[in-house]
Amino acid sequence: MKAVRVHGYKQEPSVDEVEQPDLQGDDDVLIRVGGAGVCRTDLHVIDGWFADVMPVEPPFILGHETAGWVEATGRNVRNMAVGDPVIVHPLRTCGTCWGCRRGEDMYCTASSFPGVNADGGYAEYLRVPARSLIVLPAEVHPAAVAPHADAGLTAYRAVRKAAAILQPGQTVAVLGVGGLGHIGIQLLAAMTPARIAAVDASLTGRELAAETGADDVFGPEDAVEGILRATGGVRADVVLDFVGENGTPGVAINIVRQGGTYLVVGYGGELDIPTMALVLKEVTIAGNLVGNHGDFEGLMALVSAGRVELRTTTYSLDDAPRALDDLDNGRVKGRAVLTPNMS
Template identity: 50%
Template sequence: MKAVRVHAYHSRPVVEEVPEPTVTGPFDVVVRIGGAGVCRTDLHIIEGQWAEKSGVALPYTIGHENAGWVHEVGSGVTNVAPGDTVILHPTPTCGLCHACRAGDDMHCADNAFPGIDSDGGMAEYLLTSARACIKLDPATRPEDVAALADAGITAYHAVRKAVPLLPPGTTCVVNGAGGLGHIGIQSLAALTATRIVVVDRNPEALKLAEQLGADETVVADGTHVEAVLDLTGGHGAEVVLDFVAEQGAQQDAFAMTRRAGSHFVIGYGSNIDIPTIDIISTERNVVGNLVGTYNDLAELMVLAQAGKVTLHTRQYPLDAALDALADLDAGRVRGRAILVP
């Protein structure tokens, strides 16, 4: 089968032929990929940012946003069968540890992360587990929903955590309206009555944000922090969802947060430098966010299949994976790039 493989960091991946995965364990599931999302994390992987954390041996196949059809199952699998349409939670988990039993499965003590620390889904087939599979309506097109498996679940997970902080009368700033941010906007609109203020440097992204539920939009032109403070009476927002968190955006996000507010860090790539006195004197919170739970993804799929959250995508054939990565890196993708084998 064809797969997108990283052979060396700081080098372009290679689309090449590799053996198809096979079932070896009772709970294994092999999925024929119908759509694989292209994520900024894939760029970070190629740059070597994940090398030490993942410990993955090169070469390997990237791709952690995957949906498709069940191809083969192990002897113990009862929740899906060959032919079923599925979206895959990004982290196959053990189901036995404290985190899994608490429903906090992205912190499983014995999980895998295909596309990060093992072979992923930018390929024709992917080996996963029964615990990662969410069965979908057979009419669902995998390429239409694949990016919900990471971009979607990550954005939804952050919004879900922020919901108790966002009663009517509050303001939430969405910093970055790209692949994750445009899903965050829709999730906020579906789950809260907060005022949604979207900040992005790209006017086209802000036009999309308006269509998806943004109440106010602000161009990130160097005066955006002051603009957000003006919109909030000089106080800042109760919650800032930072889908950028690099190249200075992470500092701006904290500056846009009001006293006792919460800065949710979702994007990554740079350090946050905050004087401790600025944290304690205002009691502001900095909250990390890692993907989301299986239940988060199941809830998000309910919203998606009800039409309340939609992905804006640009599709590429698997052979054009390098073009998709280059377009993402250059900011030419509105919404999410999807590879279709």
């Protein structure tokens, strides 16, 4: 089969012919990949950001946002059948550790992360454990939803935290309106009563923010003044930072109100805040790591109801290097998706 592999860090991945995986256990499922989301994390993987924290020996197959159709199942698999469309939770987990038993699979002490420290979904086929899968409605094409396996799931978890805080008349600010941010805006509209203010450095991002439901849209240079004006001088009750670098942490602290909450979703930068400012504002800061299976079910319910729509650009598997380059250079509006098997 064809697969996109990393042969060395800071090197362009290549499309290779590799052996097709087969079932190895009674709980395994073989997926014919219909869509593989192209994520900024993939760029970070290529650049070696995860080499120390999640080591893997190249070559390995990229891709952690995967959806497709069931091709074959192990003999213990009862809740899905060959041909069913499915979406894959991004982590393979043990199901028995402290994190898994409390329903937070992202805390699994024995997990692997396909596309980061194991072979992922930039391929024609992928083998996964059945516990990783959610069966999709028959009419849903996997390529239309694949990025929800990480981008949507991560945004949902952060918005679920925000929804527990936000009340009518309050304001939530979204920093970064790309692959995650445009999903986050739609989720905020569906799950909270708050006014949504969006901030993005690019015209493309600002246009996408307006198209997906933001009430106010600003560039970073006028974010503080704009949000002060929009909130009557109060600032934002919650800030969701889908960037986490290039100055957004500083913007977030400037636009969050006293007693507000700053939810960090994107990563790559550093948080440098004077402790006096943190104490005087009494700001709560929380990180967000993907999402659990309950989050995944909630997200897919909203997707199935038509409350959340992905903006995608599709590429063939052979065009994966171009898709990665387009993402890296800001040419993707929404989310890029590879389509190894179109039918």
